[in-house]
Amino acid sequence: MEEKVINAALLGLGTVGTGVYKVLKGQEEEMTTKIGCKVKIRKILVRNLEKAAAKVDDPAMLTNSWEEIKQDPSIDIVIELIGGIEPARTYILDALHAGKHVVTANKDLIAVHGKELLDAAKASHVDLLFEAAVAGGIPIIRPLKQCLAGNHMSEVMGIVNGTTNFILTKMSQDNMEFKDALALATKLGYAEADPTADIDGLDAGRKVAILASVAFNSRVVFDDVYIEGITKISAKDIRYAKEMGCAIKLLGVARNTDTGVEAYVCPMLIPNDHPLATVNDSYNAVFVHGDAVEDAMFFGRGAGELPTASAVVGDIFDIVRNIVANCCGRIGCTCYKQLPVKRMEDTYNRYFLRLHVEDRCGVLAEMTEVFAKYHVSIAQIIQRDSQSQDDHLAEVVVITAKVREGDFKTAVQELSNKSSVKRISKTIRVYGK
Amino acid sequence: MEEKVINAALLGLGTVGTGVYKVLKGQEEEMTTKIGCKVKIRKILVRNLEKAAAKVDDPAMLTNSWEEIKQDPSIDIVIELIGGIEPARTYILDALHAGKHVVTANKDLIAVHGKELLDAAKASHVDLLFEAAVAGGIPIIRPLKQCLAGNHMSEVMGIVNGTTNFILTKMSQDNMEFKDALALATKLGYAEADPTADIDGLDAGRKVAILASVAFNSRVVFDDVYIEGITKISAKDIRYAKEMGCAIKLLGVARNTDTGVEAYVCPMLIPNDHPLATVNDSYNAVFVHGDAVEDAMFFGRGAGELPTASAVVGDIFDIVRNIVANCCGRIGCTCYKQLPVKRMEDTYNRYFLRLHVEDRCGVLAEMTEVFAKYHVSIAQIIQRDSQSQDDHLAEVVVITAKVREGDFKTAVQELSNKSSVKRISKTIRVYGK
Structure with missing residues (x-):
C-alpha cells in the first residue's frame, strides 16, 4: 500500500526552521503510525540559497520565491518561521486564501493581527496554529483551548521571556548589575545583538496579549498591554527584595476582573514561596488560575532551536490528524467575548x-x-x-x-x-x- | 434556531461526579459559542437515589439502573466516575459497544485494562478519554499525545499522589513522624479512611503505568510497575537527606532506555535544585524529558472535586468538538510499539x-x-x-x-x-x- 504523504513548505531556515527540519526528520520512521500519514517538507523559502544549501539533504527544495510555494497546489501546510510583521503577514494570508493550513511561531504577528489571520483561516476552512508563539516548547495554547476549556480563567501570568529571566537570575545569584548581566547574556547567546525587544519587555508583552486572548476568550492586542522593561532594576533592589522574602522577576500578567481585563508586563517582586520565584536561568513558566482547576503551572524551555521546534511540530501533527480525519478548522479562534481592557492606573x-x-x-x-x-x-x-x-x-x-x-x-x-x-x-x- | 444538544450520562455522584455536574452547569451559558453545541447531563447513575436527590436540580434524572442508560439511544456520552475495576469496566465496554463516547477518571481501570477499552472504542469509532486519570486537573495526557508528539520522550516522572506528598511535606517541614503526619492527613481529609492505595504507592503506580504508555507509545500495565510506599520513611531519613542537599519525595518514574522501559514508584531523595523538590503539600507535578522539548514540567492540583472535574469536562468538550466536526476517534490509542519492561534489579x-x-x-x-x-x-x-x-x-x-x-x-x-x-x-x- 502506498503511504499517504502531506506536503509542507517551510518559510525560513534560521534557528527554529532548522530545528523543525531536524525534528520532522527524526520522526520520519514512525510518523505514519503515529498520526496516520507522513508529512514531508517539499520546499523551503530562504533568502540566501547558497548559505542554506549546507543545512538540507536536497538543495533542490530551496527557493527564494514565495510565489512558487503559494502557487504549488501540492503544498498543504505552510510553516512560517521568518518572524516580524511583513512579509510574514502577507505570506500567511496568501497561504490561507489558497486553502493551505498554517503553523506559525510568530508572536509579533499574532499579537497584533491575530483576529485577521484567524478569520481568514476560518473563511477558508483551514487551520492556523501558533503554539510556539508563546513560551517556546511549553504546551500552553492547546491546554488552555482544550484541557482547561471547562474553566473560567481568572488569571494567566508568568515568566515568558528567557533572556530577561537569565539576566535577573544572574543579578540575584551573583550580585551582578544589569549591564554586566546583559553583557554575559549576550556573550552566551541568550541575548540578541539588539536586545531591546527582550529587555524592554516588548517580547513578553506580545505573549501576554496572546495568552490573555486565549485564556479569557476575548481579543487582547499588543497595544492593550502596559509594558515596562527591566533596565532600571539594580542589584540593590534585588538585595532589598531578598530581605523582604521576595525575588524580582519580569512578569507578564493578565487578569480577568469584573471591571475588565488587566494586561501588563513589568518587573515585580514575587514572594519566595510562589512556584515562579524559583524559575531561574532562561526557563519560562506560565501560571494559570481557573475556577475549576485552581492553580496550575507549565514550565520549560521558552526558546531555542529544538524546544520551539517541538511546539511547531506538535501543531503540524495536529493539522495532519485533522486532514486525515477530515475535520480541518475543528478549533479556530476562541475569542467570542468582547471584554474591555483596563487602564494601568485603574489596576x-x-x-x-x-x-x-x-x-x-x-x-x-x-x-x-x-x-x-x-x-x-x-x-x-x-x-x-x-x-x-x-x-x-x-x-x-x-x-x-x-x-x-x-x-x-x-x-x-x-x-x-x-x-x-x-x-x-x-x-x-x-x-x- | 434551535440549539443543538448532546446528551450525557454521569455514572457516580461522589466528589468528582458532583464537581463535573457543577462545572458543566457553570459553563452552560457559553458552551454553545465555545464548543459548537450544548452538553446536558440527562441521567445520573447512583446507588442511593434519596441521598443523591439533594445534589441535583431535577431528581428525575437520577437512576440506579445501568440498563436504562445503556439502552437510551439519546445518550451520546457516558462519564464514568464510579472508580474501581467492576462494574466500571463492564459499563464502559457496554457503552462503547453501544456507540457511546466515554470519559473516565478511572486510573485503576486504565492502568490494567487500557488496551481492551481503547480497542473497543476504536472498533466502535468512538472516543475514550481519560485526562483526569493522571494528576487530576493537570493537563498531561493531551499535551503528551498532541503538543509533544514531535518528541521521542525519554522520561516522564513526578509527584502523582497528593496524599503522600502532603505527608512527606509535613514530615519535612514540621519534623513529624510518618504515623503522625498520616493522622493529620486523615483529619484534614487528604487521606482516605483506608489510606493503603496512597501510602503503599499503588495509586501512583497506576498513574505511572498510564503515563509511561502514553509517553513512550508502548503499553505499560500496572503489574509492570515496581512499587514501594512511604511507610518506612522516618523523620531521621528526611533530616539526613536535607543535610545532603535533598528532599524525599514519593516519585513515579518511567524511563525509555535502549534496553527497555523502566517503570517504578518509590520514595526517593531528589536534589533541592530540582523543580520537583519544592512541589509541596498536596500538589502534584509531572516532569518530562523529550529529545526536542528538553525539560518541561506540569504542576497543579492532583485531586479534588473541581480540579479533577476540570480535566473531565475538558475531555467532554473535546468529544463534543469531535461530534460537531464529525471526526470521532480522531486520536485513539497511541501505543504502537512493543517495548520490553526492565526488571527493577536491572535499573x-x-x-x-x-x-x-x-x-x-x-x-x-x-x-x-x-x-x-x-x-x-x-x-x-x-x-x-x-x-x-x-x-x-x-x-x-x-x-x-x-x-x-x-x-x-x-x-x-x-x-x-x-x-x-x-x-x-x-x-x-x-x-x-
Missing part, C-alpha cells in the same frame, strides 16, 4: 518603594500622612542609614498593601515634592494578594 | 544507605571493600557517633554513585552479614544523574 497592586529621606525625627510621620491621604497602607518597612557620603540621609524601603495604581502614583508624586524627601529611587510592583 | 540508580556499624578503626575499610567488589562508588558520606545508649556504634550514611540495583542489593546483603555491621537501617533510591 490594584502592591508596591515596593525605595526612597532617600532626611534622617531626622518626624519624616516618617510626614510620609505616612501622605500615604494615608491616598489610601496607601504600609505592609513592610525597612529603614537604613544611607551608605552614601551624605550622612544626613536615610534610605527607606516600603512595601505597601494593595492600592489603586493611580492613587499610589499621586501619593509618590506628592511625596517627591516634600523637602524632606531627597529622591524616589525606585518603585516596583509586587505580585500577590 | 541503575544512586542509593542512600543508612547503617549502624561498630565504632572502631577499619570498619569503614571493610565497608568500602565490599562496595568495590560490587562496583558501588561512594559519592557522599556522613559519619556520626550513635545517639543511642549503645555507644560503641556509629551511624554511617552514604550516598552512592549510579550502580545496577541488583549489584547494590548484593553488596548490602553481604555488608549485613559482616559482624562489624550491626544493622542496615534504611536504603532509599536517589533521583538524578
Whole structure:
C-alpha cells in the first residue's frame, strides 16, 4: 500500500526552521503510525540559497520565491518561521486564501493581527496554529483551548521571556548589575545583538496579549498591554527584595476582573514561596488560575532551536490528524467575548518603594500622612542609614498593601515634592494578594 | 434556531461526579459559542437515589439502573466516575459497544485494562478519554499525545499522589513522624479512611503505568510497575537527606532506555535544585524529558472535586468538538510499539544507605571493600557517633554513585552479614544523574 504523504513548505531556515527540519526528520520512521500519514517538507523559502544549501539533504527544495510555494497546489501546510510583521503577514494570508493550513511561531504577528489571520483561516476552512508563539516548547495554547476549556480563567501570568529571566537570575545569584548581566547574556547567546525587544519587555508583552486572548476568550492586542522593561532594576533592589522574602522577576500578567481585563508586563517582586520565584536561568513558566482547576503551572524551555521546534511540530501533527480525519478548522479562534481592557492606573497592586529621606525625627510621620491621604497602607518597612557620603540621609524601603495604581502614583508624586524627601529611587510592583 | 444538544450520562455522584455536574452547569451559558453545541447531563447513575436527590436540580434524572442508560439511544456520552475495576469496566465496554463516547477518571481501570477499552472504542469509532486519570486537573495526557508528539520522550516522572506528598511535606517541614503526619492527613481529609492505595504507592503506580504508555507509545500495565510506599520513611531519613542537599519525595518514574522501559514508584531523595523538590503539600507535578522539548514540567492540583472535574469536562468538550466536526476517534490509542519492561534489579540508580556499624578503626575499610567488589562508588558520606545508649556504634550514611540495583542489593546483603555491621537501617533510591 502506498503511504499517504502531506506536503509542507517551510518559510525560513534560521534557528527554529532548522530545528523543525531536524525534528520532522527524526520522526520520519514512525510518523505514519503515529498520526496516520507522513508529512514531508517539499520546499523551503530562504533568502540566501547558497548559505542554506549546507543545512538540507536536497538543495533542490530551496527557493527564494514565495510565489512558487503559494502557487504549488501540492503544498498543504505552510510553516512560517521568518518572524516580524511583513512579509510574514502577507505570506500567511496568501497561504490561507489558497486553502493551505498554517503553523506559525510568530508572536509579533499574532499579537497584533491575530483576529485577521484567524478569520481568514476560518473563511477558508483551514487551520492556523501558533503554539510556539508563546513560551517556546511549553504546551500552553492547546491546554488552555482544550484541557482547561471547562474553566473560567481568572488569571494567566508568568515568566515568558528567557533572556530577561537569565539576566535577573544572574543579578540575584551573583550580585551582578544589569549591564554586566546583559553583557554575559549576550556573550552566551541568550541575548540578541539588539536586545531591546527582550529587555524592554516588548517580547513578553506580545505573549501576554496572546495568552490573555486565549485564556479569557476575548481579543487582547499588543497595544492593550502596559509594558515596562527591566533596565532600571539594580542589584540593590534585588538585595532589598531578598530581605523582604521576595525575588524580582519580569512578569507578564493578565487578569480577568469584573471591571475588565488587566494586561501588563513589568518587573515585580514575587514572594519566595510562589512556584515562579524559583524559575531561574532562561526557563519560562506560565501560571494559570481557573475556577475549576485552581492553580496550575507549565514550565520549560521558552526558546531555542529544538524546544520551539517541538511546539511547531506538535501543531503540524495536529493539522495532519485533522486532514486525515477530515475535520480541518475543528478549533479556530476562541475569542467570542468582547471584554474591555483596563487602564494601568485603574489596576490594584502592591508596591515596593525605595526612597532617600532626611534622617531626622518626624519624616516618617510626614510620609505616612501622605500615604494615608491616598489610601496607601504600609505592609513592610525597612529603614537604613544611607551608605552614601551624605550622612544626613536615610534610605527607606516600603512595601505597601494593595492600592489603586493611580492613587499610589499621586501619593509618590506628592511625596517627591516634600523637602524632606531627597529622591524616589525606585518603585516596583509586587505580585500577590 | 434551535440549539443543538448532546446528551450525557454521569455514572457516580461522589466528589468528582458532583464537581463535573457543577462545572458543566457553570459553563452552560457559553458552551454553545465555545464548543459548537450544548452538553446536558440527562441521567445520573447512583446507588442511593434519596441521598443523591439533594445534589441535583431535577431528581428525575437520577437512576440506579445501568440498563436504562445503556439502552437510551439519546445518550451520546457516558462519564464514568464510579472508580474501581467492576462494574466500571463492564459499563464502559457496554457503552462503547453501544456507540457511546466515554470519559473516565478511572486510573485503576486504565492502568490494567487500557488496551481492551481503547480497542473497543476504536472498533466502535468512538472516543475514550481519560485526562483526569493522571494528576487530576493537570493537563498531561493531551499535551503528551498532541503538543509533544514531535518528541521521542525519554522520561516522564513526578509527584502523582497528593496524599503522600502532603505527608512527606509535613514530615519535612514540621519534623513529624510518618504515623503522625498520616493522622493529620486523615483529619484534614487528604487521606482516605483506608489510606493503603496512597501510602503503599499503588495509586501512583497506576498513574505511572498510564503515563509511561502514553509517553513512550508502548503499553505499560500496572503489574509492570515496581512499587514501594512511604511507610518506612522516618523523620531521621528526611533530616539526613536535607543535610545532603535533598528532599524525599514519593516519585513515579518511567524511563525509555535502549534496553527497555523502566517503570517504578518509590520514595526517593531528589536534589533541592530540582523543580520537583519544592512541589509541596498536596500538589502534584509531572516532569518530562523529550529529545526536542528538553525539560518541561506540569504542576497543579492532583485531586479534588473541581480540579479533577476540570480535566473531565475538558475531555467532554473535546468529544463534543469531535461530534460537531464529525471526526470521532480522531486520536485513539497511541501505543504502537512493543517495548520490553526492565526488571527493577536491572535499573541503575544512586542509593542512600543508612547503617549502624561498630565504632572502631577499619570498619569503614571493610565497608568500602565490599562496595568495590560490587562496583558501588561512594559519592557522599556522613559519619556520626550513635545517639543511642549503645555507644560503641556509629551511624554511617552514604550516598552512592549510579550502580545496577541488583549489584547494590548484593553488596548490602553481604555488608549485613559482616559482624562489624550491626544493622542496615534504611536504603532509599536517589533521583538524578
